[in-house]
Amino acid sequence: MYVLHRIKTFVSGRLSLMPWRWGTERVGRLRFGRQRAPAGHFLDATMRTLEYAQRSGPRLIPNGGARTIGVLSLDPTPYGKASALLAIHCATRDSDHFVSSVSVPVANRSSLQVAVARLRRLDVDGILAVAPQRGAIDMLAKLLGDIPLVAVASQPQEVVSAVAIDHYAGAAAATRHLLELGHRTVFHIAGPGDGQDPGRRLAGWRDTLVTAGAEIPLPMIGDWSPDVGYELGRRLGSRTDVTAIFVANDQMALGVLRALHEAGRRVPKDVSVVGFDGSPQGEFFNPPLTTVRQDYTELGRRSLELLLTEIEVGRHGRVHETIPAELIVRASTAAASGRTPHAVL
Numbered sequence: 001m002y003v004l005h006r007i008k009t010f011v012s013g014r015l016s017l018m019p020w021r022w023g024t025e026r027v028g029r030l031r032f033g034r035q036r037a038p039a040g041h042f043l044d045a046t047m048r049t050l051e052y053a054q055r056s057g058p059r060l061i062p063n064g065g066a067r068t069i070g071v072l073s074l075d076p077t078p079y080g081k082a083s084a085l086l087a088i089h090c091a092t093r094d095s096d097h098f099v100s101s102v103s104v105p106v107a108n109r110s111s112l113q114v115a116v117a118r119l120r121r122l123d124v125d126g127i128l129a130v131a132p133q134r135g136a137i138d139m140l141a142k143l144l145g146d147i148p149l150v151a152v153a154s155q156p157q158e159v160v161s162a163v164a165i166d167h168y169a170g171a172a173a174a175t176r177h178l179l180e181l182g183h184r185t186v187f188h189i190a191g192p193g194d195g196q197d198p199g200r201r202l203a204g205w206r207d208t209l210v211t212a213g214a215e216i217p218l219p220m221i222g223d224w225s226p227d228v229g230y231e232l233g234r235r236l237g238s239r240t241d242v243t244a245i246f247v248a249n250d251q252m253a254l255g256v257l258r259a260l261h262e263a264g265r266r267v268p269k270d271v272s273v274v275g276f277d278g279s280p281q282g283e284f285f286n287p288p289l290t291t292v293r294q295d296y297t298e299l300g301r302r303s304l305e306l307l308l309t310e311i312e313v314g315r316h317g318r319v320h321e322t323i324p325a326e327l328i329v330r331a332s333t334a335a336a337s338g339r340t341p342h343a344v345l
Helices: 002-019 045-056 077-091 109-121 136-142 167-180 200-212 226-236 251-262 280-284 294-315
Strands: 067-071 097-104 126-130 150-151 159-167 186-191 243-247 273-274 291-293 321-322 327-328
Touching: 067 077, 067 109, 067 294, 077 097, 077 126, 077 167, 077 251, 077 294, 109 136, 126 136, 126 294, 126 327, 136 150, 159 167, 167 200, 167 243, 167 273, 167 291, 167 327, 186 200, 186 226, 226 243, 226 251, 243 251, 251 273, 251 280, 273 291, 294 321
Parallel strands: 067 097, 067 126, 126 150, 150 159, 159 321, 186 243, 243 273
Antiparallel strands: 291 327
């Protein structure tokens, strides 16, 4: 037992000195290391896999020639943040690159300055900024100077190169699917905007209704959580004219499903529901959720490729790459009562 204790102590001490360990830092209230999820938090399989990946860390490179990639996570959604970070980690797992991650819960000039300073001290060769809003990108571009920067899963912008999921086309496909099932219009629960842009998902929903000549209901604004999805779902569930709802993410859609069930509105017989994200839990909702899947694996791979290209050739251009979103049809959508499905252009 004494020998085992000495071995454990030695290994723990050696690991604590290794500079390449994958980890996270929270900038703002400055809480470091792996974060414990609060009670009731939506912690999915992706986050658990990410925690394993964080513990495993990238491998050592004997010749010392590895590059260090900095990751700034500004995504407010648990699923989006976990999926994007896991995708980036998987993209670097088999390469000669180290990853240092800093999480910024609230993006303002002060918190971004602290985050950038931490990454500068680690001598990063380039930075991937996950889900930044337009204002954050402008500030980062000024703070980073000549350090290559690629925005990941960001809104359209003209300051730096970016790789993003096609949220607009995904939302349009979800809305078109419901219209083709014979629903007269589609109600929408949107995510929070940044005060400048209503969001590509909201725009895709709205423009599709306009093109189809359908009524455009006033969108409801949520916060990505099941709790708010439930509250907004209760309001929609009390209205008999609501037969189709497009929800901006799967977590809010889960709350909507419960609210509709409590209101006695059957899904999909009375109301059809579509989510957005393609989270692994969606197919186990009751009923299984029709959703729009985001290819985070491809997002991570192409983001890393773009950043490494800018690092290697010294290009600081504005390359914008878009990854298609995929509509996954399950049991939460069906033809509107008394209506015949039809194609919508």
